[in-house]
Amino acid sequence: MTGPTHRPERPVDGARREQRGDDRRPERSAGGFRGDRTARTGGWGDRGGADRWGGRPGRPVRPAVDLPRYAAYQAVAAVHRDDAYANLVLPAILREQGLTGRDAAFATELTYGTLRQLGTLDTILTAAAGRDVERIDPPVRDALRLGAYQLLHTRVPAHAAVSSTVDLVRTVGEGATGFANAVLREVAGQDLDAWVTKLAPSPAADPIGHLAVTYSHPQWIVRAFADALGGDLGEVTRLLIEDNERPPVHLCVRPGRADAVELADEVGGAPGAFSPYAVYLSGGAPGDLPALTDGRAHVQDEGSQLVANALATAPLDGPDGRWLDLCAGPGGKAGLLGALAAQRGARVTAVEVSEHRARLVEQATRGLPVNVLHTDGRTVGADPNLPEGHFDRVLVDAPCTGLGSLRRRPESRWRRQPSDLPPLTRLQRELLAAALRATRPGGLVAYVTCSPHTVETHVTVTEAARRAGVAADFVDARTLLPPGMPGLGDGPTVQLWPHRHGTDAMFLAVLRRD
Structure with a gap:
């Protein structure tokens, strides 16, 4: 398919029902664990899964537990117990348990769906249990969340969802099977719309x-x-x-190394709607694609591509060979900027304060004209590698709450708190002020956050520009995005949205230093 020029709005009526529609996994039984799979994986107990992922110490996992459901439980338990990230821990669990194809897809759906719907599920479980979910033993609580998700958001039959979850609770929460059975049967007594109307x-x-x-x-x-x-x-x-929808996977074709239309044909995807470098994937594991392993493309949301390209293509008078990415980790935008710089005889200085993320930037930009500095971007003027008034184009992709990418990192909506904002916005202002100092007169600064929170966007830009000690004027960022792109507002800044543009909620402000 080819990307639309405007994403149609979803109707509000029946929206919750739409989320449980025909694209969900087909019905599956709650049946036991097949002996041939036990032989393939070496058995549950041999893997130490219960000890590692949240079961009772010293008790092997019972073969009666359905393997995809248990893998989902492992991931959800790791997120809540260890502050793990689902996108990092789940692939490791799937590999460890030997899950592929439909089983891996089912485990993935249960994991991400449960994490997205956690707030509503907990509200319903509290009512069904007659006690706050926080008073339920954590392993049992996570199993109940998975069971409630199956009952309310999938076409898994109620008896299968209940019995498989009770089997899971028998493994991870000794003595709680009767309680789990009663709670889930209470949940199954009403559909999601009825529960929401009630609560x-x-x-x-x-x-x-x-x-x-x-x-x-x-x-x-x-x-x-x-x-x-x-x-x-x-x-x-x-x-x-x-x-709350499953997000699409976007690839970014590296200019000079591949073409979006040709790569879309190669991978069975579609060219992006807005970015000239975007390719939409319909499914599969992008890490297995040859285009990624040979450096012709990388995984990157289309919104991130658009804001990086906006800085690179903005009109600029005077020299144009010294570019700076002040917060470069993990390297997606630095990779795109580096590929564009290579075509134009420019070089990118990529700054990253975290040593681990600096190594990721080095890997992401290998073979490109990018110099990676492991330092704090706020040291402009004090670090000889970051002189004041030196760079032609500067990107500040500032650390933020990440509220614009909740569809990709569902657990973050429950981890972030309003108390996170003051230290983050202070850091954002300091980084943007440093970027303005690093820019030569006439040069450009792009301030980017993956958050639409006004304190992290308009307030930060206004305050940083006022405190930077250098004069700068806004460039109308709308003119730097593809012509005819809808829903860009009144300018001069731009806010992208998942429901308007199919991208993460990226904010872009472009400033020209006087």
């Missing part, structure tokens, strides 16, 4: 609270989205729905 606040009395329960987002995040969208709760609803 969510009235939309008239508390519209933010209603949306938070209905679409499983913390209230403070819903409120932040509403502020950024001018109070339009209909549009907020569409954004929340999009956050």
Whole structure:
């Protein structure tokens, strides 16, 4: 397929039902663990899964537990117990348990779906259990969340969801099978719409609270989205729905090394709707693609491609060979900038304060005209490698709350708190002020965050520009994006949105130093 020029809006009516629609995994039984698979994997106990992933110490996993469901439990338990990230821990679990194909897809759906719907699931489980979920033993709580997700969001038959979850609880929560059975049967007594109608606040009395329960987002995040969208709760609803969808995989073709149309044909994907370097994948494991292993492309959201390309293509008077990426880890934008710089005889200095992430940038930019510095971007003027008034184009992809990528990192919506904002916004202002100092007169600075929170976007840019000690003027960022791209607002800054553009919610401000 080819990308549209505008993503159609989803209807609000029946939106929750749409999320449980025909694209979910077909019905599967709750049946036991097949003996041939036990032989292939060496048995549950041999892997030490219960000890490693949250079961009772010293008790091997029972063969009766369904393997994909147990893999999902391992991932969800690791997220909640160890502050792990699902996108990092789940692939390792799938490899360890030998899961591929439909089984791996089912485990992935259960993991990410449960994490996305956690807030609503916990509200329902609290009502069904007659006690706050925080008072339930953590392994049992995570198993119940997986069971409730199957009951309310998939076409798994109720008896299969209940019996398989009770089997799981028997493995990880000794003595709690009767409790789990009773709670899940209570959950199964009503569908999702009925539970939400019963438990969510009235939309008239508390519209933010209603949306938070209905679409499983913390209230403070819903409120932040509403502020950024001018109070339009209909549009907020569409954004929340999009956050709960499985996100597509976007590839970024490296200019000079590959062509988007040709790569789309090679990988069975489609050229992107907006970025000239984007390719949409329909599925599969992108890490296995030859184009990634040989450096012709990398995985990168289309919104990230657009903001990096906007800086690289913005009109600039005077010299144009010294580019700076002030917060480069893990290297996606540095990789695209490096490929563009190679075509134009420029060089990129990529700065990253974390040693591990600096190594990732080196790997991502191998063979490109990119020099990686392991240092703090705020040392402009004090570090001889970061002189003031030197660089022609500067990117500040600042650390942020990540509220714009909740569909890709569902656990982050439950980890982030309003108390995270003050230290982050202070860092953002300091980095942007350093970037402005590093830029030569007439040079350009692009400030980017993967968050639409107004404190991290408009407030940060305004305050940093005021405190930087150098004069700068806004460039209308809308003119730096593809012509005809819809929903870009009044300028001069740009906010991209999942529900408008199919990208992460990237913010872009471009400043020209006087």
